Amino acid sequence: MTPDDLPVPYALAPILDDLTAEQRRAAMALGHVLVLAGAGTGKTKTLTAGVATRIELYGMVPGQILCVTFTNKAAQEMRKRIAGVLGPHSVPTWLGTFHALASRQLRAEPEVAHLRSGFxxxxxxxxxxxxxxxxxxxxxxxxxxxxxxxxxxxxxxxxxxxxxxxxxxxxxxxxxxxxxxxxxxxxxxxxxxxxxxxxxxxxxxxxxxxxxxxxxxNAADFGDLLMWPTLAMLYDPAYHRRWTGRFTAVMADEFQDVNRAQYLWLTLLSKKSGELFCVGDDSQSIL
CATH class of the missing domain: 1.10.10 (Arc Repressor Mutant, subunit A)
Known part of the structure; x- marks a missing residue:
């Protein structure tokens, strides 16, 4: 069965009706999904729809979906949009910027960065x-x-x-x-x-x-927030199992701009689920 064959829950209509047919198919697709499109074409809307679809159509628990953006503004807009369609309790708790989410991961186990609690x-x-x-x-x-x-x-x-x-x-x-x-x-x-x-x-x-x-x-800079958890997932199998097992889907905005640490962080966290959904514009890549 393809995404086109699935009945769309009524609750998703407001968020899916705002997309093109190709964007809807992408939002409803599972597995490794890479959406490449130009500026102003609705990539973030597609990502938001992908999050909502995984919750409402595929039954994923919001707290087990990780969705990363590059700005707090984009994260807030996504929260507002999802809450408006599915309700405030359906907004993923792991939705935010790379720094915000990685710092949350590091605070859970600060010793991987040779730090103490409350850094x-x-x-x-x-x-x-x-x-x-x-x-x-x-x-x-x-x-x-x-x-x-x-x-x-x-x-x-x-x-x-x-x-x-x-x-x-x-x-x-x-x-x-x-x-x-x-x-x-x-x-x-x-x-x-x-x-x-x-x-x-x-x-x-x-x-x-x-x-x-x-x-x-007992401090970390922005680079530490991603470097140490990513290295721990690379070289500590038990640590990696703990974190990749937390998420049923990993979603990323502005994928064209990720650096090495960000790329590996995303792929390692999605290893168990096999669910990695990314949107980006390769013509705007900064790498």
Missing amino acids: DIRDADDSLGIVRRLIKAIPKEELPVPQEGAPGDAKQIKKMAERISRLKEDLVTPEAARAHVESMIRKRQAANRFVDHESWRFVVGLYGRYQAILREQ
């Missing part, structure tokens, strides 16, 4: 401030010479913070950073591509000191 979360400005203090404490003659600007200036501090964030997005821990960076340098040099190796090698040591400060403060 604080540092935002991007906080992270930049830590990097700034670390760099300002180093004599300028010991800093790498940047391509532009001066050692220790605001531009270099920002770049160093961005590179630490990038390492976390690539699931590289401080302990693994040196080998990762040296491998990257060798590959780029072999391909005759430019790489500011002095700066990257400096980041390795900076990353370790930066992470040590976070741990001393």
Whole structure:
């Protein structure tokens, strides 16, 4: 039986009638579903309909559906739409941004990130401030010479913070950073591509000191929220079973923009159910 053959519950009519025939078929399809469409074509509406369909048509428990968006505004609009059609008790409790949902997962078992219960979360400005203090404490003659600007200036501090964030997005821990960076340098040099190796090698040591400060403060930055749970699911089978067993479906908006950590987080959480529904626009990809 295909989605077109299934009788549509009356409660779903308001949310499905707003879609095209192709969007309705996608929203009602099960398994691995990837919806690619251009800007302004109703991708988020299709995702919302997919969530509602899984609850009302397929009987999935709202608390066992994970639905991730990139903005709080999009999450709130989805909650409002689902509540308006199915009622407030049918809104998935695991609906929110990557950071919000990953922080909830990490708070349940903070030890995977070497943290204690009740840890604080540092935002991007906080992270930049830590990097700034670390760099300002180093004599300028010991800093790498940047391509532009001066050692220790605001531009270099920002770049160093961005590179630490990038390492976390690539699931590289401080302990693994040196080998990762040296491998990257060798590959780029072999391909005759430019790489500011002095700066990257400096980041390795900076990353370790930066992470040590976070741990001393019992704090996590935005990168930690996804990196540590994802690594735990990759390398700890028991942990992975606990988390992938929680969800009967995993849904994601703006899939074209996910980084490595986000992609693996989604696929690992959907491993047991085999239900991964994603919408995106490949022409807008930032990768």
